[in-house]
Amino acid sequence: MKRRSAYRDRPRDMERIAWIWTLPCAARTLGQCYGRACAPHAGRRPVGRKAPDDTCIPMCSRHHAQRGSFKGPFRLWDQQRMRHWLATMVEHYQKLYEEHLRPEENGDQR
Numbered sequence: 046m047k048r049r050s051a052y053r054d055r056p057r058d059m060e061r062i063a064w065i066w067t068l069p070c071a072a073r074t075l076g077q078c079y080g081r082a083c084a085p086h087a088g089r090r091p092v093g094r095k096a097p098d099d100t101c102i103p104m105c106s107r108h109h110a111q112r113g114s115f116k117g118p119f120r121l122w123d124q125q126r127m128r129h130w131l132a133t134m135v136e137h138y139q140k141l142y143e144e145h146l147r148p149e150e151n152g153d154q155r
């Protein structure tokens with residue numbers, strides 16, 4: 046049995062997660078994509094806990110499952126490649142989110 050209370054009670058960045066849900070799957074270019082993304086955690090997690098919400102990346106349920114079991118497009122990947130890919134994605138979406146929070150800084154300055 047899993048204890049769920051600690052997971053549920055921790056602070057969540059719901060705005061960020063809601064934004065992640067609007068994005069296409071991060072692994073869509075790898076093929077076999079379901080399209081609709083959820084927001085799994087991609088960061089290193091502290092022992093026994095989920096990773097912080099700022100490491101969420103959009104992934105469809107299929108790629109999320111395949112990522113965990115190294116199947117489908119991930120079947121030839123090793124841990125190192127997976128970690129590198131996830132770290133790249135986390136960084137990419139963190140940057141994208143920062144831009145999303147400050148849209149007025151994009152151009153239009155005199």
Ligand SMILES: [Zn+2]
Binds near residue numbers: 072
């Ligand atoms: Zn996908």
